[in-house]
Amino acid sequence: MHLELASAGGPVPLAALAVAGVALAPPTFQLRGGRPSDAAAIHALVEAHLDEGHLLPRTQSEIETHATRFVVATDGDRVVACAELAPLSSAVAEVRSLVVAREARSEGVGRQLVDDLVRRARVQGFHTLSAFTHGPAYFIRLGFSLVPHHWMREKIVADCQSCALFRRCGQSAVVRSLTDAGRGGRLVGA
């Protein structure tokens, strides 16, 4: 249905359309690479969703150091979503700190962030993109597969062995192959 936003009496206020139950265009979000100046906003997003996402706590200075590994989504000036491409080895990278603010959800922002990390990971020569999560179903929607933790030796060496919750964290390991050769084959790190 074509919707006229102006009538004989002049423009119709958007608020009136919303009250009338007319669906308005969803907000648009722009993706861009992270910058050191985004560190405070990314840190605040991660902190606000630590429990919900079972996220790894991050410090603002660590985020600032690795700001360019992040992709962020903004609704203008405000950062509403973030995700980091963190290397685990020369072949395997990890999706870290994936968060979409509640008001920006179910608009495909999370998928776009992960798609962008996939693109960046390929450009940087990684063979496998991994994630460690309490919500594997979301990643499976995005083309990842569940794998046994011990396939991900890089993650175990880099983070798990020194973690107080080693072997009892309840997280699932998921991976997405970034090479055609990797489809259906044994993954790097296995």
Ligand SMILES: CC(C)(COP(=O)(O)OP(=O)(O)OC[C@H]1O[C@@H](n2cnc3c(N)ncnc32)[C@H](O)[C@@H]1OP(=O)(O)O)[C@@H](O)C(=O)NCCC(=O)NCCS
């Ligand atoms: C998970 C998260 C990043 C999804 O962001 P998003 O921008 O809403 O995602 P998309 O728009 O790409 O996809 C939304 C769809 O995924 C579904 N979804 C969200 N979380 C899910 C989960 N844990 N398992 C399965 N499906 C999930 C939604 O129900 C929605 O389904 P619909 O399209 O049928 O309505 C967001 O909910 C979030 O930030 N959660 C808190 C932090 C977190 O859990 N991070 C991941 C930890 S590894």
